[in-house]
Amino acid sequence: MSPQSEKYQNRIELLQGTLDLLILQTLMWGAQHGYGISQVIRAQSGDVLQVDTGSLYPALHRLERQKWIKSEWRLTDNNQRAKFYQLTSAGKKRLGEERSRWNQMSDAIGAILANRPEEV
Template identity: 75%
Template sequence: MAKEVYQNRIELLQGTLDLLILETLRWGAQHGYGISHAIRARSGEVLQVETGSLYPALHRLERQKWIASQWRLTEQNQRAKFYELTTAGKEQLVRDRSKWEAMVQAIAGVLGPVPEPEA
């Protein structure tokens, strides 16, 4: 049972990071640092994705064909791998957003006011 709970936790964390990455790439192609910076900036400096989590997630998403990559030059004229959303990735993003919104509603239901008992 504990292993199953732990696995579910990993899937939730990976799924959330995947959603954040896919959403960030919806705005256009980015290199890894740009993705990390966008997530941090858009979250009001609350969410910080470490390199050790970001790049395995990017590789996983690329294996799933949800993102594609190619080497390009950055604005600072440095060579970097840029990632962009594929058609399959856009479809996955729609599914993931839907699941996320359902999860937010479910959590809000638990955290909301306790309903009055019926008389």
């Protein structure tokens, strides 16, 4: 098990709840399969965010159950069969909410962190 953890040591574990936001945001650009989603998140975060498959697939299936995304089997550009996920209109609304919540949160945290002690 130890080589695996070495490989991940420079990556940040995702905050609880942010994975949903990232998945929905990724799907804004069009339908995508699970592998594709994890690749996009990794690439767009500059290799910092690693989505664990043990979190990704449960999250995809949960979002689908909540009717925020829907899925269908399609062929990829490389002619491979893959299950593609796509935002529903409810999912788009949800993304808006999640995003504004995230902004509020990061503003709040940012404000706290910006508040340094005054120099004497």
